[in-house]
Amino acid sequence: xxxxxxxxxxxxxxxxxxxxxxxxxxxxxxxxxxxxxxxxxxxxxxxxxxxxxxxxxxxxxxxxxxxxxxxxxxxxxxxxxxxxxxxxxxxxxxxxxxxxxxxxxxxxxxxxxxxxxxxxxxxxxxxxxxxxxxxxxxxxxxxxxxxxxxxxxxxxxxxxxxxxxxxxxxxxxxxxxxxxxxxxxxxxxxxxxxxxxxxxxxxxxxxxx
Numbered sequence: 001x002x003x004x005x006x007x008x009x010x011x012x013x014x015x016x017x018x019x020x021x022x023x024x025x026x027x028x029x030x031x032x033x034x035x036x037x038x039x040x041x042x043x044x045x046x047x048x049x050x051x052x053x054x055x056x057x058x059x060x061x062x063x064x065x066x067x068x069x070x071x072x073x074x075x076x077x078x079x080x081x082x083x084x085x086x087x088x089x090x091x092x093x094x095x096x097x098x099x100x101x102x103x104x105x106x107x108x109x110x111x112x113x114x115x116x117x118x119x120x121x122x123x124x125x126x127x128x129x130x131x132x133x134x135x136x137x138x139x140x141x142x143x144x145x146x147x148x149x150x151x152x153x154x155x156x157x158x159x160x161x162x163x164x165x166x167x168x169x170x171x172x173x174x175x176x177x178x179x180x181x182x183x184x185x186x187x188x189x190x191x192x193x194x195x196x197x198x199x200x201x202x203x204x205x206x207x208x209x
Contacts, residue, residue: 002197003027005034007058007068012153017067019173020186026197034062047072047084047122048134055126063128065196069182071121073155075104075143077111086155101158105145115143117159119181123189133192137184152176
C-alpha cells in the first residue's frame with residue numbers, strides 16, 4: 001500500500017486529515033511515525049508558499065508523497081487579518097490558542113457586529129522531486145464574542161456558522177468534515193491524490209510555488 005505523509009506536527013490537524021483521507025487507499029503516516037522532527041519556518045508571503053514549503057521539506061526528508069496545508073482566519077472588520085499570520089497574531093511569546101482568541105476578540109471590540117469572517121485553507125501535495133500541486137477550500141462564517149464548544153482547536157470555538165447556528169468547536173468530527181475549510185480543500189485535493197496513487201506513485205510535473 002502506498003504511503004502519504006501528513007506533513008504537520010499539529011495533532012488537531014493530523015486527526016482531521018486522517019479522517020478526511022480515510023478510504024483513499026493509502027497508508028497515512030505522521031512525522032512521529034517516521035521519527036521525523038522538522039520545524040519548517042512559515043515565512044512565505046502567501047498560503048501557497050507556506051503550504052508548499054512545508055510539504056516539500058517533509059517530502060524531501062521522508063522520500064514520500066507529502067500533504068501539508070496552510071490555513072488562515074480572515075476577518076472583514078480587520079481588513080482580512082490575521083490571515084497568513086493567524087498562528088502568530090497574538091503579540092505575547094509562545095501564545096496558546098486561548099491567547100490568540102482573546103487577542104482577536106480584543107481587536108474586534110471597537111467594530112460593530114456581525115464580525116464577518118472566513119477560514120481559508122490551501123493544501124499542497126508534494127513529491128520528493130519538489131513537484132507540487134494545490135487545492136483550496138473556504139468556509140464563511142462570523143466571529144462571536146463568547147466561546148462555544150469543546151471540540152476543534154485554534155479559533156474554532158469563536159467561529160460561528162450562521163446556517164447551522166453552531167461554532168466549529170460544537171461540531172463532531174464527522175460534522176466538521178462536511179463543512180470546514182480544510183474538508184473543502186481536501187475534497188478538491190482528492191482527484192490529485194487519486195491520480196498520483198493510480199499512476200503507481202509517479203510524480204506530477206509542476207513548478208514549486
